[in-house]
Amino acid sequence: MPPSSARSVPEPLYSAEAVRRIDRHIIDQRGGDGFGLMQSAAHAAFRRMVKRWPSVSPVLVLCGAGNNGGDGYLLASQAQRHGLEVRCLAVAPVERLTGDARSAWQQAEADGVPVQAVEALDDAGLASLLDGASLIVDAMLGTGVSGPPRSPFAEVIARANACPAPILAVDVPSGLDASTGxxxxxxxxxxxxxxxxxxxxxxxxxxGPAVCGDIAFDDLGADADALAAGGVPVARLRRWNDVRALLPRRPANAHKGQFGRLLIVAGDRGFGGAGLMAAEAAGRSGAGLVTLATRPEHVGAALARCPSVMVRGVIHGSEIEDLLSGADTVVCGPGMGTGAWGQQMLQQVLGSEVPRVLDADALNLLASRVAVASERQVLTPHPGEAARLLGCQVADIERDRIGAAQRLQRTYGGVVLLKGAGTVIAAGTETVDIVGGGNPGMATGGMGDVLAGVIGALCGQLSGLAPAVVAAACAHLAAADRASGHVGYMGLLPTDVIGHLPLVFRDAEQAAAADKV
Structure with missing residues (x-):
């Protein structure tokens, strides 16, 4: 049966400070009743808790000093009233509680919830308390904390992570920067x-994707006016269901010239597979004509693997001039190397007016040059390549992936796709795109080559580089998730992802047909 034609829409993503502004606006709308909003949050968390873990007991709630801790105390109150065995561990002294958080603690005390102070426990006592829980609720630090957790929070977090019991995080896992991940x-x-x-x-x-587990969201009644108080979102969450409508419908009299002439320049000696995977992925993503320019010794293998691809063996950069003149888009870099051969190829591509996707070794070579900015290019770095392009350390990239992608885009122009968990796409606007999906099986060589091919293919079919890059990233991750459902994570190969690309695009075609009916 064709899939449902219902499509999701991009979800706005906010910084922690923006959410605090929204929170304040809601409280003001309700007459300054922050405790009521805290009760709503606790109820939403409790409802999700019992849905995921029905009748779980005993429950241990780890509570901090701020509003996040208040949410925890009120959740514990609800659990107590529903007959669950529950207790709270006050990781911050209750004497420090003020305002709504103190009212929440007093509510828990009034409902008979046992509250244990962490400073009253030795290591053995803390271990016994945590190990005895069937579920741990994290309501320690919330969104208002930046930097590494200090004692005793750091010790409690480490000990909780070592327990066999699952953990429910209230609002945000403690220790995670809610703005940057x-x-x-x-x-x-x-x-x-x-x-x-x-x-x-x-x-x-x-x-974030590694520590949040499943994410459940409740807006607690935030309306459009409240969201507007937060300002422009820093990002949009994009998934395949909300971007597949970007793909053009193919008319009955379609011909190959309508869907892009893609040139892939890739594959120095010993790395012929990279270009071939990019070329095959492009073909599986609807490119009308795909040409692969690679080392002559790879031609036979390329034709045997994928006879639909036109393959040209090239030794010198001048040999791709005619190929570039006939291309709508060029992908440059997979397996290209940083030696003389790769340098010649990149020089020709940079000197062309053809829109380009620069990946892998093309980025490493680009990092050694004066920045070449162009609105007609797509850069697809992983964090290591991004660090080289910006002249910084990988840790600097990972400290603020959104900011790093934006800095790259300001420096090099065009569209930047920063790889890694939670792919970030910056295209020169205030709001970036973060792509949902993907899995740990993608942590293997060649996945980026496949992505480069998909991007190149969709650049020839969609109007504008940014929509093509977003659609390609979403399709790539959707195909990887489908493939992992068949082979798992450990054995997932880039060629498995290529094999599932047609199924992902088929879903889009069926959804479009259902909408038309």
Whole structure:
């Protein structure tokens, strides 16, 4: 049966500060009742908790000093009233609690929730308390904390992560920067994160996807006016379902010239597979004509593997001039090397007016030059390549992936796709795109070559580089997720992803047909 034609829309992603502004606006709208909003958050988290873990008991709630801790105390109150065995560990002294957080603690005390102070426990006592829980609720640090967690939070986080019990994080896993997705020290590794008001960008990129587990969202009644108080979102969460409508419908009298003439320049000696995977992925992504320019010794293997690709063996850069003149888009870099052969190829590509996708070794070579900016280029660095392009360390990239992608785009122009968990795409606007999906099986050589081919193919079919890059990234991750469902993570190969690309695009075609009906 064709899939449902229902499509999602891009979800706005906010910084922690923007969400605090939205939170403040909602409280003002409700007459300054922050405690009521805290109760709503606790109820939403409790509802998700019992849906995921029905009748779980005993529950241990780890509470900090701020509003996040208040959410935890109120969740514990609800659990107590519903007959669950629950207790709280006050990781911050209750004497420090003020305002709504103190009211929440008083509510928990009134409902008979046992509250244990962490400073009253030795190591053995803390270990016994945590190990005895069937579920741990993290309500320690929330969005208002930056930098590495300090004692005793760091020790409690590390000990909780070592427990067999799953962890539910309230709003954001403690230790995770809700704006950037970085973690400067210990960070809670949750099975489920229930987040409120506005989706935080840091949950979807960097360390976020590895520590949030499943993400459940409740807006707690935030309306359009409240969201406007947060300002422009820092990002949009993009998934295949919301971008597949970008693909053009193919008319019944379609011909290959309508879907792009793609040239792929790739594959120095010993690296012929990189260019071939890019070429095959491009063919599987609807490119009308695909030409591969590679070392002569790779021609036979390329034709045997993928006879639909036109292959040219080239030794000198001047040999691709005619190929460039006949191309709509060029992908340059996979397996190209940084020696004389690769340098000649890149020089020809940079000197051409053809829109280009620069990947892998093309980026390494570009990093050694004066920055070549162009609005007709797409850069696809992983964090190491991004660091070389910006002249910094990988840690600087991972500390703020959104900011790094934006700096790259300002320096080099065009569109920048920063690879890694929570792919970031910057195209010169205030709001970037973060792509949802993907899995650990993609951590193997060749996945980027496949992505480069998909991007090149869609650049020849869509109007504008930015929509093509977003659609390609979403399709690539969707195909990888489908492939991992068949072969798992450990054995996932780039060629498995290529094999599932047609199924992903088929879904888009069927959804478009259903909409037309």
């Amino acid at each position: 970085a973690a400067a020290g210990e960070v809670v590794r949750a099975a489920l994160t229930v987040t409120f008001i506005g989706r935080k960008a840091g949950l979807y990129t960097g360390v």
